[in-house]
Amino acid sequence: MKKVNVGLIGLGYIGKVHLKNCLKLEEGSLVAVSDISKKALKLAEKMGVKATFTDYHSLLKEPDIDAVVISLPTYLHAACAISAAEEGKHIFLEKPLARNPGEGRKIISAVRKNNIKLMVGYPFRFASAFRDLKTKLKSGMLGEVQIAHAINISTGPFLHRGQSGIPRPVPKWWFKKELTGGGALVDLGSHMINLTRWFFGEVNSVKAYLGHRFNFDFEDHAICVADFSSGTTAIIDVGWFSQVLTLGVEFFGTVAHASAYHSSPNRILTTVQLLLGKTPKFYMPHRLELEHFVYCIKEDFHPAPDGNDALKDLEVIKQAYENQILLQ
Numbered sequence: 001m002k003k004v005n006v007g008l009i010g011l012g013y014i015g016k017v018h019l020k021n022c023l024k025l026e027e028g029s030l031v032a033v034s035d036i037s038k039k040a041l042k043l044a045e046k047m048g049v050k051a052t053f054t055d056y057h058s059l060l061k062e063p064d065i066d067a068v069v070i071s072l073p074t075y076l077h078a079a080c081a082i083s084a085a086e087e088g089k090h091i092f093l094e095k096p097l098a099r100n101p102g103e104g105r106k107i108i109s110a111v112r113k114n115n116i117k118l119m120v121g122y123p124f125r126f127a128s129a130f131r132d133l134k135t136k137l138k139s140g141m142l143g144e145v146q147i148a149h150a151i152n153i154s155t156g157p158f159l160h161r162g163q164s165g166i167p168r169p170v171p172k173w174w175f176k177k178e179l180t181g182g183g184a185l186v187d188l189g190s191h192m193i194n195l196t197r198w199f200f201g202e203v204n205s206v207k208a209y210l211g212h213r214f215n216f217d218f219e220d221h222a223i224c225v226a227d228f229s230s231g232t233t234a235i236i237d238v239g240w241f242s243q244v245l246t247l248g249v250e251f252f253g254t255v256a257h258a259s260a261y262h263s264s265p266n267r268i269l270t271t272v273q274l275l276l277g278k279t280p281k282f283y284m285p286h287r288l289e290l291e292h293f294v295y296c297i298k299e300d301f302h303p304a305p306d307g308n309d310a311l312k313d314l315e316v317i318k319q320a321y322e323n324q325i326l327l328q
Contacts (some may be wrong), residue, residue: 003027003028003029003298004025004028004029004066004067004294004298005028005029005031005064005065005066005067006022006025006028006029006030006031006065006066006067006068006069006294006295007030007031007032007033007034007059007060007062007065007067007068007069007071007089008022008030008032008033008034008044008068008069008071009033009034009035009056009059009068009071009072009080009092010034010035010068010070010071010072010073011037011040011043011071011088012035012071012072012073012171014071014094014286015035015040015071016040016043017283017286018069018071018286018290019033019044019047019049019282020047020279021279021283021286021287021290022069022133022290023047023048023049024279024287024291025291025294026291027291027294027295027298028067028290028294029102030049031049031050031051031062031064031065032049032050032051032052032059032062032065033049033051033052033053033059034052034053034054034055034056034058034059035052035054036054037166038054041054046225056072056080056083056202057083060083060084060087060089061087063237065089065299066089066090067089067090067091067092067117067228067293067294067297068084068089068090068091068092069092069290069293070084070091070092070093071092071094071121071256072094073171073173073179073180074096074098074099074173074179074180074181074186075099075148075173075178075179075180075181077093077094077096077097077098077099077103077107078098078099078103078104078106078107081093081107081110081111081118082106082107082110084116085107085110085111085113085114085116085118086110086114088114088116089116090116090117090118090293090297091106091111091116091118091119092119092121092289092290092293093118093119093120093307093310094119094121095120095121095122095190095191095194095310095312095313096120096181096186096187096190096310096313096315096317097120097307097313098115098181098310098314099179099180099182099186100181100314100318101140101183101311101314101315103319104307104310104311104314105267105311107307108179108307108308108311109118111117111307112230116294117137117288117297117302117303117306118295118303118306118307119292119293119296119303119306120305120306120309120310121286121289122190122191122194122289122305122308122310123193123285123286123288123289123317124191124195124247124262124285125194125195125198125285125289125304126284126285126286126288126289126292127262127284127285128284129248129260129261129262130195130249130260132260132263133199133249133251133258133259133260134198134199135197135260137251140255141255141256141258142251142253142254142255142256142257142258143253143254143255143256144231144232144253144254145199145200145232145251145252145253145254146231146232146233146236146252146254147232147233147234147251147298148190148196148199148200148232148233148234148235148249148250148251148252149234149235149237149249149250149252150195150196150234150235150236150237150248150249151192151236151237151238151246151247151248151249152188152189152191152192152237152238152239152246152247153221153237153238153239153241153244153245153246153247154188154239154242154245154246154247155240155242155243155245155291156184156187156188156220156239156240156241157170157171157174157175157187157240158170158240171298175216177217177218180218182218182219182317182321183216183218183219183220183222183240184219184220184221184238184239184240185222185224185317185320185321186207186317187238187240188238188239188240189222189224189236189238189317189320190310190313190314190317192236192238192308193226193236193316193317194305194309195249196226196228196234196236196249197228197309197312197313198305199232199249199251200228200229200230200232200234201228201229201230202228202229202312203226203227203228203229203312203316203319204227204228204229205226205227205259205323206223206224206225206226206227206319206320206323207224207318207320207322207323207324207325208222208223208224208225208320208323208324208325209222209223209224209324209325209326210222210321210324211239213221213241214241220239220240220241220320221237221238221239221240221241222236222238222239222320223235223236223237223325224236224237224239225325226237226316227315241308246261247261247263248260248261248262249261250277254302262282262285263281263282264314271322277299292304293303
């Protein structure tokens with residue numbers, strides 16, 4: 001098969017990350033982008049993208065596009081992914097899969113009906129530190145992991161400010177529960193639930209404490225206790241309250257203890273790397289996941305993590321919301 005022709009839908013914060021990475025794909029070629037922002041489309045044009053659209057439906061009608069990368073707000077995932085499936089486009093969809101399991105099942109149904117590939121964006125599955133830890137776990141070096149700790153504490157929706165130092169507004173949809181499906185547990189928790197499931201298998205049961213530091217109508221931090229089929233109990237901490245990113249896991253096994261962290265980017269080093277056209281270390285997993293997606297299309301392999309995997313994350317999150325721990 002020739003190079004995979006890719007269309008990118010959505011040029012927000014993560015969409016711009018995908019834009020840069022798509023332009024570096026060895027097996028793929030970014031041929032079109034779509035966004036409602038003309039400013040964002042002009043940026044894409046300056047970077048060499050020839051076809052731009054303000055309506056993603058027009059992009060999906062392009063016959064030469066083989067696959068799309070969807071990085072739209074969560075409430076638009078289902079409609080866009082289903083439309084892409086009906087147009088026969090393979091799909092890379094940003095996490096979470098959807099706002100809730102019901103929407104997620106509709107996406108998966110459309111994907112199956114139209115016989116296309118669906119991959120969901122969980123970049124930390126491609127981070128070298130976590131992959132190395134998985135190798136140690138599988139080798140038995142740690143023995144049986146009795147307790148695990150997964151943590152993802154950051155600025156959350158305020159990441160746009162924290163990374164650049166420039167005060168920019170946060171999109172309004174971030175603060176409407178009906179559009180996001182939830183708060184920090186959906187946003188950051190989906191990452192860490194997926195990662196711990198990758199390590200330890202399926203979740204048998206989960207409970208959660210939900211915190212409301214900023215008085216939103218959804219949680220801005222959460223602590224989950226999840227029991228896995230492997231026998232491991234994991235404590236999963238997520239939150240939007242810190243300007244310092246902490247992202248990692250710790251495993252306490254019967255033989256040894258091990259940990260792995262995905263470090264926050266150094267602002268100066270990241271700027272230099274971007275100016276030189278290189279992919280900063282922090283964003284390398286985002287690039288690797290897209291390369292995996294394109295490779296699977298070209299070689300007709302099943303990509304991972306797929307829609308069914310991401311649906312399980314939503315089901316765990318739903319269970320966590322239903323089993324809240326009330327602290328005095």
